[in-house]
Amino acid sequence: MLDIPPIKRVQLKELNSRLCSAINKERQSWKPLLIKDPQDSETEIGPNQRDEMVQWLLELNVKFRFCPETYMLSVTLLDQCLMAVKARPKYLRCITITCFFLAAKMKEEDEMVPATQDFVRDSQCGCTVSEVLRMERVVLDKLKWELNFVNGLDFLQIFHALLMTQRPTLLEDLHHMTPSRHLSMLTGRLSQCMTNHQLAACRGSTLALAMLSLELEVLAEDWLPLTIVLQRMVGVDNQWLIRSRELITYTLFGHSASHRMPSTRPISPPNPVSPPVVNSQKATPNKAKRKKSEIHENVYGNVKRLIDKGKCDMTLPTCPIPAISAQGGKTTVTPPGSCGKEVRQQDGDESLPSSHPPLTSIPVT
Template sequence: MKFSGPLESQRLSLLLETAISREAQMWKAHVPKIQPNQDVAISPKQRDEVIQWLAKLKYQFHLYPETLALAISLLDRFLAVVKARPKYLNCIAISCFFLAAKTIEEDERIPVLKVLARDSFCGCSPAEIRRMEKIILDKLNWDLHMATPLDFLHIFHAVAVSSRPQLLTILRKLSPSQHVAVLTKQLLHCMACYQLLQFKGSMLALAIVSLELEKLLPDWLALIIELLQKAQMDSSQLIHCRELVAHHLSTPQSSLLPNPVYVYSPLQHTLVTCNRGAFKCQPSSVPGPGFSKDNGRPEVPVTATAALYQRLPAPSGCKQASAKRKVEEMEVDDFYDGIKRLYNEDTAPEVVALENMGSVCSADVSRQEGSVSPCPPLQPVSVM
């Protein structure tokens, strides 16, 4: 795909103009009516927890990031016009999730409602979800097509690549879809932060893009000013949004690794050194947090949502104890499966090289005899 040229610039300008217009129509009803009193109304903490739960369901059912972004936007739109009680929050959230899946996903990828209700542990029957769907559609005037923050992220990133072709050289081993996948991961984390709801989705997306371009381009400010003018945004609000986003992404609870890594749950596995400097995993008798005992499916949020754990893949030379202990590699494709359609990338490399984005490990695990891993202790991370 050609990333520069007059036709491409006109197309992106038209997409941005349409998205801005769509956002302006719905923004007034986009801030949820949430109160700190959890007994009377849904609290900010409960809202953020249920979104983290939906993020786990997105991975469990292998759906696109666009589906999760739309589900969050629908949830916030509904809570902005309806003062719902906390006991209905799970039903509202899973209904928004199902509506978003039917809007975004291909027919064969849409979860079966009965399976979704059962495997999500939402506590709702399929009939209750369908009744809640009808209520949500009525309150939203049957209009589910809205400009989400992820839509703006795609547009801003495409404009940056189109107007600054040197980005492709700077990124080197990263394709545009893989790069925007890193930003998508950050954006979805920010969408689960109630404090950032004070900003429009376009402002949130531009703040994330600007923080990234500041690290890559010497003339990043000129490009951001250009995008500010096109989107008709206030520069002072963008500065405030950038500060909050940078703080949110730097906190331990929501710190985001900009590259796919392998992590393990210390409560579920213990690493023991074996031959040739490799490691083998031994199961722990203590169950890991945030998962039910039924096949490790995510639990419905009650008081707090635990971090999503991935397991360290067993290296060659280590004997696997059993099928249940077989570790899995984090599916990087989940981050940009669907995003690559934006750039007409039909295929993606099997291994995503993100070393230039800052790796957790200073070097790869050495496979030479007598060597040990130079990596620091792996920590559990929250993946959205």
């Protein structure tokens, strides 16, 4: 096993402590966002309206130059309010700007947060100052004054720090790519994914792991063992992980996760090939069908391997640091224990909760 320097060991211990704390907090406070199509558009808020407000929050966050943590927390507060309160659509804009104002007070420096009057004017929300202040009290009461929710960005930052600590050479093939710039790129993708209400039904840990898994598939040949290490640490179900990968890729690029995710990895020039041999005979239907079957198997091979790998035991006792050993010039990742076992014992069954929508109900093309 590789000798880990004392400084790095302290960093890994701190990161594992943060990860375990975030997992426990998520299991206690997280609830899936389940919004159905409204039967009455005047009295019920639909999923498309929610997505429009989240997109508006993303634009406001850029306008006010707030940090990504502010945007992610404002989306979390909005989703929590929509689950706690059955509000009418005419109040949705006021609820949204209020959640954004509360998130800014929680995450931004005091000098960065404008006064309420300036904030309402610059946001062009169409609400008055008194309406925002009244809605602020309503939101605080409904959320029981608990605003410090854990979200997908918290897990993404921890996962990324763990990878950079254990695999500092992961980004060597990417020109002019630093760990901070790489994390910023992933944060931007995660922010865009929050505009899809279907992904709000996934845990933040699952969403962050799926996002990082798609990136690792491009960066590292051993992306699957690395994904399984993180998957065991947080106790993510295989079905939710695969489903999240599909939805993330569809949200960002408009196609399924069977296509490789674009990255900043430089593309090497193709090897010279010999001219194709022209065959005067047309391909028979059997050959065409066999070739199509081979392409299908190649496309979904990674997903099948992920399912097969997930059949191993996922209930491990502790949350130690993942170990990386080197034998014969090859790097081997030793999966650590799972710090999610204690919280899984409270849940009992590890299957998907009944409140979640079935996998077949998500239209993915």
